[in-house]
Structure formats: structure tokens, C-alpha cells
Amino acid sequence: MTTSLRLRAGLVSIVLLAAFLGIWHLATRSTAPVATMSPEYAKLMGLTATQGKSAMPGPLDVGAKLWEHLKRPFYDNGPNDKGLGIQLAYSIGRVGTGYLLAVIVAIPLGFLIGMSPLLSKALDPFIQVLKPISPLAWMPLALYTIKDSSISAVFVIFICSIWPMLLNTVFGVASVRKEWVNVARTLEVGTIRRAFTVILPAAAPTILTGMRISIGIAWLVIVAAEMLVGGTGIGYFVWNEWNNLSITNVIIAILLIGIVGMLLDQILARFTRMVTFPE
Amino acid sequence: MTDKFISIEGIAKRYPGAGAAMTTVFENLWLSMARGEFCCVIGHSGCGKTTVLNILAGLDAPSEGAVIVDGQAISGTSLDRAVIFQSHALLPWRTVLGNVAYAVSSKWRSWDRAKVKAHAQTFIDLVGLTGSEHKHPSELSGGMKQRVGIARALSITPKMMLMDEPFSALDALTRGTLQDEVRRICLETGQTAFMITHDVDEAIYLADKIFLMTNGPGAVLAEVVENPLPRDRGRTDLHRHPLYYALRNHIIDFLVTRSKTFAAETPDHDPRNVPMVHIGKPGLSIASDARPEPSRETSWPGLSRPSTSS
Numbered sequence: 001m002t003t004s005l006r007l008r009a010g011l012v013s014i015v016l017l018a019a020f021l022g023i024w025h026l027a028t029r030s031t032a033p034v035a036t037m038s039p040e041y042a043k044l045m046g047l048t049a050t051q052g053k054s055a056m057p058g059p060l061d062v063g064a065k066l067w068e069h070l071k072r073p074f075y076d077n078g079p080n081d082k083g084l085g086i087q088l089a090y091s092i093g094r095v096g097t098g099y100l101l102a103v104i105v106a107i108p109l110g111f112l113i114g115m116s117p118l119l120s121k122a123l124d125p126f127i128q129v130l131k132p133i134s135p136l137a138w139m140p141l142a143l144y145t146i147k148d149s150s151i152s153a154v155f156v157i158f159i160c161s162i163w164p165m166l167l168n169t170v171f172g173v174a175s176v177r178k179e180w181v182n183v184a185r186t187l188e189v190g191t192i193r194r195a196f197t198v199i200l201p202a203a204a205p206t207i208l209t210g211m212r213i214s215i216g217i218a219w220l221v222i223v224a225a226e227m228l229v230g231g232t233g234i235g236y237f238v239w240n241e242w243n244n245l246s247i248t249n250v251i252i253a254i255l256l257i258g259i260v261g262m263l264l265d266q267i268l269a270r271f272t273r274m275v276t277f278p279e
Numbered sequence: 280m281t282d283k284f285i286s287i288e289g290i291a292k293r294y295p296g297a298g299a300a301m302t303t304v305f306e307n308l309w310l311s312m313a314r315g316e317f318c319c320v321i322g323h324s325g326c327g328k329t330t331v332l333n334i335l336a337g338l339d340a341p342s343e344g345a346v347i348v349d350g351q352a353i354s355g356t357s358l359d360r361a362v363i364f365q366s367h368a369l370l371p372w373r374t375v376l377g378n379v380a381y382a383v384s385s386k387w388r389s390w391d392r393a394k395v396k397a398h399a400q401t402f403i404d405l406v407g408l409t410g411s412e413h414k415h416p417s418e419l420s421g422g423m424k425q426r427v428g429i430a431r432a433l434s435i436t437p438k439m440m441l442m443d444e445p446f447s448a449l450d451a452l453t454r455g456t457l458q459d460e461v462r463r464i465c466l467e468t469g470q471t472a473f474m475i476t477h478d479v480d481e482a483i484y485l486a487d488k489i490f491l492m493t494n495g496p497g498a499v500l501a502e503v504v505e506n507p508l509p510r511d512r513g514r515t516d517l518h519r520h521p522l523y524y525a526l527r528n529h530i531i532d533f534l535v536t537r538s539k540t541f542a543a544e545t546p547d548h549d550p551r552n553v554p555m556v557h558i559g560k561p562g563l564s565i566a567s568d569a570r571p572e573p574s575r576e577t578s579w580p581g582l583s584r585p586s587t588s589s
């Protein structure tokens with residue numbers, strides 16, 4: 001039953017994909033050539049004008065280009081011409097660094113806040129104000145103080161991924177079932193051991209959920225951040241190719257951004273499943 | 280009195296109530312237990328039974344008064360006083376063995392893994408869970424979970440066991456089996472036990488002494504009923520004992536009517552000297568028991584009415 005459902009769902013997915021590609025192809029294919037045009041002018045205008053070809057690339061163009069990229073993902077021909085693999089690696093590197101820094105700060109801090117009602121109340125107004133700020137709003141401040149565009153991008157990732165993790169850690173720690181804490185208390189378990197043997201495992205699913213939300217946001221933000229700071233990364237690549245009017249490359253980048261984002265989410269989802277316990 | 284292993288001395292618990300006033304759950308509560316004694320507390324919901332147990336466990340502090348265990352005032356929790364929680368309170372991310380081993384390694388911190396495991400296994404076997412060591416709590420039935428809770432409490436070889444309605448969430452059959460086990464284990468190991476229950480028959484089967492509490496707020500310990508049934512009582516012939524119904528009726532009368540009216544009817548109640556009730560013991564002075572109970576006398580010819588003495 002489940003296998004057949006999965007099979008049928010897979011089939012429907014393939015049909016939908018084929019339909020999408022088909023419509024895309026039909027919508028962007030060449031129509032009848034526009035006849036009345038001097039050859040010089042036609043040459044100037046390119047295929048768009050002469051064959052009625054759409055400026056929007058079709059799926060075949062994108063596929064061919066993608067194949068080219070996949071064959072040479074890591075070439076480096078100077079600042080504006082690098083392989084997609086290199087650009088993605090830059091972006092993933094920035095996201096990874098900013099995200100890990102956020103983990104290092106958010107989880108211990110969240111533990112402290114969650115375990116202390118005083119800190120929780122005292123820090124709440126700050127968190128409430130800081131949380132809704134668009135991470136990109138920090139960019140000028142970061143560029144001004146840090147004076148390095150790449151580190152500024154990392155900072156922006158740090159600041160955007162910290163909130164979901166922090167809030168989820170606080171919530172997870174503060175809402176550990178009282179009876180579990182009481183078990184530890186009746187066994188005279190010290191604070192540190194209690195934190196690691198009761199509170200951490202009990203709060204882990206909530207914390208991991210926060211981490212999963214954070215990685216999603218970080219990946220959303222890195223594209224925008226790299227468009228702003230330029231230089232390297234998949235966000236910069238998109239912007240650069242838009243300036244080159246290479247819509248094909250833009251579409252390929254969009255596709256890859258989606259795939260990498262999905263992979264990052266899947267990794268976190270797997271970790272979440274590992275720490276989730278049935279009750 | 281016999282030696283007071285546990286002595287609750289004039290404790291009170293107050294919570295901030297409406298406005299600036301404090302709500303008193305109970306106050307001036309005195310109670311004592313001898314070593315190896317099994318005591319049950321019966322009272323209506325909200326009268327403060329759990330609060331008393333939590334104070335005994337050290338999970339909660341009294342607003343006034345003190346608890347003396349083995350000659351020393353307690354401050355906080357202790358590995359000497361194990362708690363069996365009503366909701367079993369197993370750590371769901373640990374296996375059966377993991378849950379018991381957690382308690383064992385908390386008590387004996389220097390033990391190595393193998394020793395902890397062997398010790399935990401002994402107690403898992405004791406409660407009849409051999410073969411389920413590696414299951415998680417979610418894979419166990421309610422009765423099995425409570426067994427793990429019992430094994431965990433016993434594994435630290437406490438001086439006393441505190442149980443807050445440990446079997447109330449179980450079906451009658453499982454409850455019966457677990458009562459048998461707890462009774463057997465407590466008798467074998469000479470545990471001092473303090474158990475809260477709603478079930479009159481459970482109290483009669485298990486307890487040496489039954490504490491009756493009136494309704495809250497402002498609950499008091501009204502009487503201590505001594506269980507007249509022999510120590511080697513069996514579950515199946517419990518109801519054949521000549522004093523069984525007298526005892527049962529006395530408790531039920533208390534729960535149905537006297538728990539509400541006790542304070543009004545007994546203005547001279549001395550919380551420091553709670554009357555000890557001996558069911559059906561002739562020849563004792565009848566102190567304050569003025570209730571006419573002709574029906575009981577006719578249905579139990581030859582037995583005297585429950586009598587109270589201080």
C-alpha cells in the first residue's frame with residue numbers, strides 16, 4: 001500500500017516535471033523567422049529578432065549549459081569567471097561559519113536563559129527587538145565596523161541564524177517536564193550532570209528544530225548578502241550573470257540554490273530525527 | 280510511642296492566594312512513622328497529600344515546621360528517600376536498563392559500567408522485567424513502566440520509599456499484581472513506605488497505618504487508623520477477615536461525610552496528638568466517638584464499634 005502510494009506519487013511527480021518542461025520548451029521555442037529585415041540589422045539584433053526566438057532560454061539550453069558547468073565545476077578564470085562549484089563552496093563556507101558561530105553562542109546562552117527565569121525576563125525585551133530586524137539591515141553597520149565584505153556576510157549569517165536557535169533553546173530548556181527534573185533532583189544529580197543528562201536530551205528535539213529553521217533562513221539570506229557584498233559566492237554569481245544578461249546561468253544558479261538548500265534542510269532533519277524520542 | 284524514624288513536625292504550606300492573602304493548604308501538621316512501617320494517606324483531591332509527600336521527598340520546602348528523618352532535619356532531596364512518581368516519570372530517551380542505571384550511577388558515582396549494569400539488572404529482574412531491558416518506555420505498557428519506576432526507586436536501596444498514587448493510572452488487574460510486588464518487596468527489604476492512594480482497598484491491603492486527611496484548604500490530619508489485619512494478610516482472603524468491613528466502612532464514612540464536617544464537629548482536635556483509631560479492639564476507652572452506628576453493630580455481632588484513643 002505505502003510502496004504503491006510512493007510509486008504513484010513518484011509517477012505523478014515525473015509527469016508534472018515533464019509537463020512543466022514541455023510547456024517551458026513550447027513557450028520559448030523559435031517561431032517563424034521575421035523576414036523583412038536587413039541582414040546587417042538582423043546580425044546586430046541576434047537570434048531574438050531574426051528567428052522570433054525568446055530571450056528566455058528553453059529547457060534544452062539550460063540543460064546543455066548545466067552539463068557544461070557540471071563538467072568543469074571548479075575552474076577559476078579570475079574574479080568574474082569561476083566554476084559553479086567554487087561559487088557554491090564560498091557560499092556554503094560562509095553559511096557554515098556564521099551558522100556554527102551562532103550555534104556556539106545560541107545554545108549555551110539559550111540554556112542559561114532557559115534555566116534562569118531572571119535572565120529570561122531581563123533579556124526578553126532585547127530579543128524581542130533584535131529578532132524582527134532583517135539581517136541585511138545589519139550589513140552597512142557590519143561593513144563599516146568589520147571593513148571586510150566576506151566577514152560581513154558571515155556576520156549577517158550569524159545574526160540571522162541565532163534567533164530561531166536561541167528562542168527554541170530557551171523554550172526547550174524552560175519547558176522540560178518537571179517530573180524529569182524531579183527525578184534528577186531525588187537522585188541528587190548535580191546541576192552540570194543534570195543539564196547534560198536530563199535537560200539537554202529533553203530539549204534536544206526543540207533545539208534541533210530551531211537549528212533547522214536557522215539553516216533555512218541562513219541559506220535564504222546568503223544569496224541576498226552576496227548580491228550586496230559581491231566578489232564570490234552563488235549570490236554574486238546570480239547578480240553577475242544578470243549583468244551579463246545570461247538568463248541561462250541565472251536559472252541554473254536558481255536550481256542549484258534550491259538543491260543545496262534542500263540538502264542542508266535534509267541533513268538537519270536527519271539530526272532532528274536522531275534526537276527525537278517517542279513518548 | 281515507638282521510635283520515630285520519620286517525624287513531620289508542625290509543617291505548613293501556604294501559597295500566595297487572591298490579592299495579598301495567603302492560601303493555607305494545611306498547617307500545624309504532625310505525623311510520625313516507625314522504621315519498617317507501611318503508611319498510606321487517604322484524603323480527597325486537593326487536600327495537600329502530594330504536597331506532604333513532596334516535602335518529605337525534599338522536592339518542596341514547607342512554609343513552616345520541619346521534617347526529621349533518622350534524627351536529622353532534612354534539607355532538600357536525598358538518595359535515602361526514593362520517590363515513585365504517579366506518572367512513572369521515566370526518561371523516554373533511555374531504555375529500561377538506562378533508566379535504572381541512571382539511578383544506580385547517580386548513587387555510586389565511582390562504579391564502572393559493568394558494575395552499574397549488573398546492579399541495575401538485579402532490580403529489573405526483581406520487578407519481573409527480565410528480557411525488556413533494552414526497550415524504551417514508549418514500548419512498554421503502563422504497568423511495565425510503573426515496574427521500571429519501582430525498580431529505579433529500589434535500585435538505590437533507599438531507607439524509605441515515597442509513592443504518590445503509583446497505581447492509580449493502571450487497570451485493576453495490573454494494579455493488583457503490582458500491589459503484591461510492592462508489598463512483598465517492602466516486607467522483604469524492611470522498607471519504610473509512605474504511599475498516597477485514593478483506593479481504600481489498596482490502603483487496607485498494604486498499610487500498617489492509614490492517615491486520614493480532611494478536605495482542604497486548611498486540611499488537617501484527622502485520625503491515624505491502625506490496620507487490624509495481620510501482617511501476613513493475603514489479597515484473596517482479605518475480605519474474609521472479621522474486621523475488614525469495619526475498617527473499610529470506617530474509612531469510607533470518613534471520606535464520604537466526616538472529611539467535610541470534621542473541623543466543625545471536632546473543635547478540640549489537637550494536631551500534635553492525632554487520635555489513633557483501633558478498629559474493633561474492645562476494652563479501649565471511647566474518647567470522642569459519639570456517632571451512633573446501630574447498623575454496624577447488627578451486621579457485626581460480637582464486635583465492638585471502632586473506638587478511638589489518643
Ligand SMILES: Nc1ncnc2c1ncn2[C@@H]1O[C@H](COP(=O)(O)OP(=O)(O)O)[C@@H](O)[C@H]1O
Nearest residue numbers: 294295304323324325326327328329330331495
Ligand atoms: N504551586 C502552587 N501554587 C498554588 N497552589 C498550589 C500549588 N501547588 C498546589 N497548590 C494547591 O495546594 C493544594 C494541595 O495540592 P496537592 O498537594 O497536589 O493535593 P492532593 O495531592 O491532595 O490532591 C491544592 O488545593 C492546590 O490547588
Ligand SMILES: [Mg+2]
Nearest residue numbers: 328329330443
Ligand atoms: Mg496529588
